[in-house]
Each structure stands twice: as C-alpha cells, then as structure tokens.
C-alpha cells in the first residue's frame with residue numbers, strides 16, 4: 001500500500017471548471033441585460049435575483065445548519081425598514097440598502113444567542129415569534145404610519161429607467177456576491193463544519209467541530225442576506241407596507257425553493273429559485289390556490305423526493321458542478 | 335495518568351447507569367472494557383468523550399479538569415472516539431468525512447491534513463472506498479469509517495466502542511493488526527468489545543463492568559477468571 005506519492009487531492013474537475021466558467025460568462029451577460037432587455041424583463045429578473053438570495057440564505061441555514069426557520073421574514077422586513085429609515089435620514093438610497101442589511105446582521109448576533117438555545121421545532125416557532133415581534137415594533141414607528149405604510153420616496157429622484165437599471169445591477173451584484181461568498185465559505189473550514197452538522201450534529205462535535213459557532217455564523221449570514229433581499233424588494237416596489245414584508249409567505253417561498261431545488265446542496269436553491277420564478281410567472285402570484293399549490297408541491301418533495309431535484313441528480317450521477325468537496329485521486333484508479 | 339474519571343454517577347430516569355465509577359488510563363496503555371449488555375460501558379465512554387454530562391463526578395485529562403468541556407473541545411485536546419452505532423456524515427464521501435475530522439479535531443492546515451487522512455485511510459484499508467459517499471457504505475465499512483475518522487483527528491487517546499462485531503476470522507485478525515499498529519504509534523487505547531478473544535490480543539489490561547459498576551480491573555487472564563466476572567458476563571447465558 002505504499003502508493004503514497006501517487007495519491008493527490010483534487011478539488012476541481014474539468015466539468016466543474018467548465019461549469020464555473022459558464023456561470024461567470026452568464027453573469028457577465030446578465031450584467032449587460034438592461035442594455036438590451038425590455039423594462040418588464042429587467043424588473044422580472046430583479047425579482048428573480050431577490051428570490052435567489054432568499055433561497056441561498058434559507059438553504060445555508062436549514063440545509064447546512066439544520067436550523068429550520070419560519071421567521072426569516074423578520075430580517076427581510078427589517079432590511080426594508082432599515083433602508084427606509086436610513087434614506088429618510090438623508091443617506092444616499094443605494095448605499096443605504098447595504099448599510100441597512102449590515103445593521104440587521106449586527107442585530108442578528110445577539111438574537112442568535114437566544115434563538116440557538118432553542119431546539120428544532122422550538123427554533124422554528126421562536127423565529128416566527130421574532131418576526132411577529134419585529135412587525136409590531138416597526139409599526140410603532142410613526143414614520144411608517146402603521147399598516148398604511150410608507151414608500152422609499154428618495155427613489156423618485158431617479159428617472160424610472162435609470163432607477164430600474166440601478167436596482168437591477170444592485171440586485172445582481174448582491175446575489176452574485178452572496179453566492180460566491182457562500183461558495184467560498186463552503187469550500188473552507190465552515191464548509192466541512194456545516195456539512196457535518198447537516199449530516200450528524202453529535203458526530204460533528206465528536207470530531208471537534210464547534211457546532212454552535214458554525215451555526216451562529218450561518219445564522220448571521222442568513223440574516224444579512226435576507227435583509228439585503230428585503231431592502232432590494234423595497235427598492236423595486238418602492239412601497240413599504242409592514243404586513244407584506246413581515247408576512248410568513250416569504251418563509252413559504254424559501255421553503256419551496258430550497259426543498260424543491262435540493263436542500264443542503266449548493267446548486268439546489270438556485271434551481272429552486274428559477275423554478276419558483278417560472279411557476280409564479282406562469283400562474284400569477286396571487287390567490288389562495290396558488291399558495292396551496294406551492295405548499296402542496298413542497299410537501300410532496302419533502303415526503304417523496306427529500307433530496308430535491310439537484311440532490312437527486314447529484315447522488316444518482318455523482319456530479320458536482322460547483323465543487324465544495326474533496327476528491328482523492330490516485331494513479332491506480334484513473 | 336493520561337485520563338482519569340472519578341466518582342462518575344449517572345441516571346436515566348430512575349435507572350442508575352453509572353454508580354460512582356472510577357476509571358483511569360495512563361499514557362501508552364491499551365485497556366479493554368467488557369461487560370453484559372446494559373452494563374453502562376457506552377455511557378461511560380460518552381462521559382469520557384464529553385458527549386454526556388454526568389450528574390456527578392470529575393474527568394481529568396493530562397492533569398487538567400475537563401468536566402466542563404464539550405465533546406468538540408475534548409476532541410481538540412486529543413480525545414478521539416468511535417460510535418457503537420456508526421454515525422457517518424452520510425452526505426459526504428469517506429475522504430471528506432476524514433477531512434472534516436482532520437481540519438477541526440486535528441486542527442491541521444490543508445496539505446498536512448490531507449496527508450493525515452490518506453495515512454488513516456491506508457492504515458484502516460479504506461483507500462478503495464475513499465470517494466464513495468458514506469450513505470452507500472455497508473455496516474462493516476461504516477464501522478471502519480468510525481475508526482478512520484477518529485484517527486484523522488490526531489488523537490492521543492482513542493475511545494473505541496464495539497468496532498469488531500460481525501467480522502469474519504480473517505477480518506478480525508486484520509482489525510487486531512490495525513489496532514496494534516495504532517498502539518505502536520503511541521496512541522493510548524480504550525476499547526469496549528464483546529468479542530473477548532479479539533480484545534485480549536491487543537489490551538494489556540481488562541476492565542469488567544456490570545450494572546453501572548466496575549467489578550474487576552487488571553490483567554486480562556485474571557479478570558476473565560474472576561468468579562464475579564464469570565457470573566456477571568455469562569450469567570444471562572448460563573442461567
């Protein structure tokens with residue numbers, strides 16, 4: 001067994017290099033989209049990017065941290081609220097979106113101390129309570145005018161086309177930035193920690209993984225991402241009504257995208273977001289039956305196809321497009 | 335003394351599972367633990383590894399109290415363990431299971447950690463399945479993975495819980511060879527095993543537990559000949 005020198009660890013394959021290159025290329029094309037796409041298409045894509053962010057974040061938390069939240073609309077709403085507050089205080093609108101998200105992320109750190117003490121279903125409910133509480137507190141702010149809401153009036157300073165393009169680029173930048181960041185994190189120490197926690201928390205601790213600190217990182221990351229998404233949402237719709245932003249529907253959307261796409265995989269939530277976007281575009285985003293359809297589909301996946309679309313493909317064909325893993329390559333096996 | 339536990343007491347409900355147990359192992363030693371089902375062996379191992387906090391008692395490692403440390407911190411100090419019922423990271427490959435252990439428990443940096451994992455795979459004979467996802471492994475390979483993964487954390491003390499069950503004679507001999515090699519590398523071993531004839535080929539000292547207590551401790555031959563041990567261990571079968 002002295003084939004020591006013929007063994008090497010491989011982290012990239014031809015397929016994954018090719019797919020990464022394609023992704024980068026595609027992102028470049030997207031960057032120029034406002035120059036050749038219709039106004040409506042640009043708006044729709046902006047929406048898709050926001051869904052993408054939400055799916056990525058919920059998956060980071062649930063898929064890797066094992067923390068199922070039905071209250072991340074708290075951060076979504078607070079991100080939007082923060083943007084409105086900062087813009088009202090005179091901050092330039094687009095930077096305000098990110099500053100608001102950063103503030104929400106900072107706030108999520110003390111919140112995580114309380115929430116991560118809770119176990120599974122308690123955590124889910126705890127987060128839901130947090131969202132309700134955040135909703136109530138935001139309503140206390142006179143600037144918001146209760147459920148009447150307010151709007152991000154500072155955006156009116158921009159011509160519609162300019163605003164549309166700016167918001168699009170901001171959303172694209174946020175999604176791409178967060179996706180690469182999560183990818184980079186998953187390829188590093190946090191990646192092995194998170195995947196081991198996903199698979200078996202006790203075993204993870206037994207091999208030295210600091211479970212709580214990894215979960216805290218994922219929690220703050222997900223809060224940051226959801227807050228960015230919320231701030232971007234208010235930038236696209238301009239109006240802010242607390243009821244819409246702190247609605248549990250956002251959790252339902254995230255759940256759907258992640259479960260259908262493939263929980264605990266990097267690629268899955270992106271596929272889920274595209275699919276959700278397609279469904280929404282086809283059926284219109286309204287009505288009770290639409291929500292029931294979404295919930296039903298998510299449930300069917302959870303019960304019958306728990307790995308989701310990408311997880312199933314990945315385990316059946318053994319492919320990884322965006323590799324976060326480690327492949328042991330020996331000259332004998334190739 | 336590398337590790338010592340004193341006055342360990344634990345109950346599940348009204349069932350006393352560990353009754354003021356004292357246990358210690360010195361550096362370089364290999365200790366076997368036997369005892370009938372439900373004797374409290376795994377529970378003791380969980381207490382030593384930090385997976386379970388006992389109701390009373392103290393655990394010391396290299397002369398420092400570690401009673402308050404959780405499993406992850408103890409692993410980082412050099413206490414590695416395997417699980418009686420394997421707990422692989424199912425969504426990761428065998429090699430990635432080990433990488434995780436080396437990165438966190440072993441605190442290795444990239445290259446060094448990779449080498450340690452390859453080494454551990456070779457020692458346990460798992461090179462052929464290195465890139466298989468753990469959920470495709472059978473029970474025997476999952477048990478070997480427990481051992482390989484614990485080794486990848488670079489332990490000073492290795493706590494093993496029934497890794498020898500269900501083996502053929504040939505496989506058992508291979509396992510004995512592996513554990514002897516681990517011992518030769520200076521790693522202290524505590525090994526819980528029902529299959530006594532495998533155990534005595536490795537350990538220099540044997541402990542017998544029954545009903546939450548240590549009922550014998552010493553030279554394997556003497557312990558196995560002890561009347562109390564024979565009664566406890568074979569009682570269920572003979573009676």
Ligand SMILES: Nc1ncnc2c1ncn2[C@@H]1O[C@H](COP(=O)(O)OP(=O)(O)OP(=O)(O)O)[C@@H](O)[C@H]1O
Pocket residue numbers: 346351369370371372373374375376377378418
């Ligand atoms: N988490 C738990 N909750 C309740 N009872 C438990 C728990 N874990 C173990 N027990 C009980 O404690 C007793 C000791 O269990 P333990 O697993 O330590 O025994 P053991 O000596 O390892 O047995 P075996 O040889 O079967 O592995 C048993 O009666 C078992 O049923």
Ligand SMILES: [Mg+2]
Pocket residue numbers: 375376377418495
């Ligand atoms: Mg046991």
